Amino acid sequence: MKKISLLIFLLSIFIIFTSACKGREEPLTTNSDTVEQSVSVETVRKIDLDLTVLSSTIIYGEVYQITTKPDEYVGKTIKMSGIYTKSYYDLTGLYYHYLVIEDAAACCAQGIEFVIADGIDAPDEYLIEMNQIELIGVFGSYDELGETWYCLFVDEIVILQ
Amino acid sequence: MADVISKLTLYFQFPFVRYAFFVGILIALCSSLLGVTLVLKRFSFIGDGLSHVAFGATAIAVAMDLTNNFILVLPVTIISAILLLRTGQNTKIKGDAAIAMISVGTLAVGYLIMNKFSKSSNLAGDVCATLFGSTSILTLNETKVFLCTVLSIAVITLFVVFYHKIFSVTFDEDFSTATGVSAQKYNLLLAIIIAVIIVLAMNLVGALLISALVIIPALSAMRVFKSFKAVTISSAIISVICAVLGILVSIIDGSPVGATIVVVNIFGFVLFCCVGLISRRL
Numbered sequence: 001m002k003k004i005s006l007l008i009f010l011l012s013i014f015i016i017f018t019s020a021c022k023g024r025e026e027p028l029t030t031n032s033d034t035v036e037q038s039v040s041v042e043t044v045r046k047i048d049l050d051l052t053v054l055s056s057t058i059i060y061g062e063v064y065q066i067t068t069k070p071d072e073y074v075g076k077t078i079k080m081s082g083i084y085t086k087s088y089y090d091l092t093g094l095y096y097h098y099l100v101i102e103d104a105a106a107c108c109a110q111g112i113e114f115v116i117a118d119g120i121d122a123p124d125e126y127l128i129e130m131n132q133i134e135l136i137g138v139f140g141s142y143d144e145l146g147e148t149w150y151c152l153f154v155d156e157i158v159i160l161q
Numbered sequence: 162m163a164d165v166i167s168k169l170t171l172y173f174q175f176p177f178v179r180y181a182f183f184v185g186i187l188i189a190l191c192s193s194l195l196g197v198t199l200v201l202k203r204f205s206f207i208g209d210g211l212s213h214v215a216f217g218a219t220a221i222a223v224a225m226d227l228t229n230n231f232i233l234v235l236p237v238t239i240i241s242a243i244l245l246l247r248t249g250q251n252t253k254i255k256g257d258a259a260i261a262m263i264s265v266g267t268l269a270v271g272y273l274i275m276n277k278f279s280k281s282s283n284l285a286g287d288v289c290a291t292l293f294g295s296t297s298i299l300t301l302n303e304t305k306v307f308l309c310t311v312l313s314i315a316v317i318t319l320f321v322v323f324y325h326k327i328f329s330v331t332f333d334e335d336f337s338t339a340t341g342v343s344a345q346k347y348n349l350l351l352a353i354i355i356a357v358i359i360v361l362a363m364n365l366v367g368a369l370l371i372s373a374l375v376i377i378p379a380l381s382a383m384r385v386f387k388s389f390k391a392v393t394i395s396s397a398i399i400s401v402i403c404a405v406l407g408i409l410v411s412i413i414d415g416s417p418v419g420a421t422i423v424v425v426n427i428f429g430f431v432l433f434c435c436v437g438l439i440s441r442r443l
Contacts, residue, residue, distance in 0.1 A: 054172070055415035061177045061299030068302070 048076040051101075052134060063101050063110045066139070070150040073139045078152060081134040081160060084127055085111070091145060097127070099135060099152075113151040115142070132161035165413060172412050180306045181298040181418070185404045187313035188365045189374065189422075192358050193400030194320045196379035197393050198331045198351065207245060209372045210260035211359045214241040216368040217267035217274070219291050224278035231308055235360050242352035242359075293367040298408070298418050301364065309364065312357050319354055323347065328389055365404070366419035377426040378403065384430075384437035403429050 051059050063080075066073050082101040089096060098111040114135055127133070137154035172178050199205055218237040222230035245259060275288060290297045301309070320327065326347050329337040334344040362371045378400035382392045407422030414421075 055168075055412060057299065057412050057415045057418065058172055058175065058178065059415075061181075062175060064300045065175075065177060068300075 051080040117155040134158040189404030193378040210264040212368040212371040217271035220271035239356040242356035373423040381433040384433040
């Protein structure tokens with residue numbers, strides 16, 4: 001009987017300890033601005049594909065699908081995070097923005113172009129290359145130089161790092 | 162645990178995860194069937210040599226921008242397998258030396274071709290995916306899934322139909338020839354099956370890790386079981402279980418699929434070594 005009581009006591013302490021840990025984790029690891037933004041996004045709009053909650057292996061697989069079968073993703077609202085980079089193209093005289101997503105082995109990286117929607121501040125003011133960023137936008141395409149290019153039309157950017 | 166199950170439920174909604182799981186099981190099953198024969202015939206390294214040949218052929222396919230590299234890789238690997246077996250028997254360059262030469266030679270040629278002629282913007286990624294199969298299994302399209310399924314079924318059918326002949330050739334070629342079984346013909350069949358398995362397994366674990374998928378389940382089974390049939394069946398079961406666990410761990414944890422499957426196989430081998438030791442002492 002004493003052993004059973006001791007077991008119940010230890011079990012209840014374990015449950016209290018683990019539940020207390022869970023309660024503490026979230027405020028410690030999240031920035032309050034990010035919480036506000038993500039809450040507003042979730043309540044205002046529906047995200048069809050959230051790549052930020054997937055493991056790196058699955059993210060790579062899914063980004064591969066987006067780049068090989070882009071038509072299947074047109075019109076979908078996608079949330080993704082990765083490293084920001086940009087490149088200048090001589091023929092158009094414009095800078096193009098990309099989100100680079102690395103795979104599990106960290107050797108295969110895939111980039112998705114994104115276009116920042118009107119009304120958002122000029123990216124040069126706060127987007128620095130190699131920054132870790134999070135984007136929310138609608139996947140779509142545009143025509144340029146006689147070709148169709150697929151990209152994410154972004155209306156929400158969060159600088160993570 | 163509930164978190165893991167909810168993650169898996171979410172991940173299995175993606176078609177490419179279901180394809181990876183299905184094809185992964187088929188490849189693991191095929192590769193393990195021939196593993197026992199290769200170990201017993203002391204051909205363990207032929208898989209390694211052929212996988213490097215397949216890498217060289219894949220490099221050419223990438224440089225040629227082929228959408229379906231099976232068209233090139235499969236025939237090249239089959240021809241190399243036949244040549245390797247024949248070379249090993251008839252010429253001055255004997256088995257292991259021929260394998261070693263072809264193995265490193267094709268690896269170097271493959272990398273050189275990829276480096277010089279590849280149109281891909283992600284050379285490091287292509288090499289990594291081909292050598293280590295980092296995430297190749299998650300990038301299969303419907304055509305490749307269909308091809309893998311057909312080839313796997315063909316390999317399993319051939320193995321089942323010619324099981325007794327393969328058994329006979331594995332243990333004693335001279336005896337099987339004396340009893341009317343053409344050892345040369347069945348060695349050729351083995352070479353073709355091995356080549357097909359190598360090409361299939363490249364999708365799962367990459368060129369450098371194929372031998373692990375072929376050899377380790379057979380060695381694990383041999384620690385506990387003694388008859389050819391028991392070793393073959395248990396090797397197939399071990400291989401499939403390790404592949405399933407490896408794929409599950411890699412998609413949950415985000416680790417490279419090929420390497421994770423091989424590590425699970427190594428754990429399996431250690432486990433079976435322990436079981437073998439204990440059962441011998443009892």
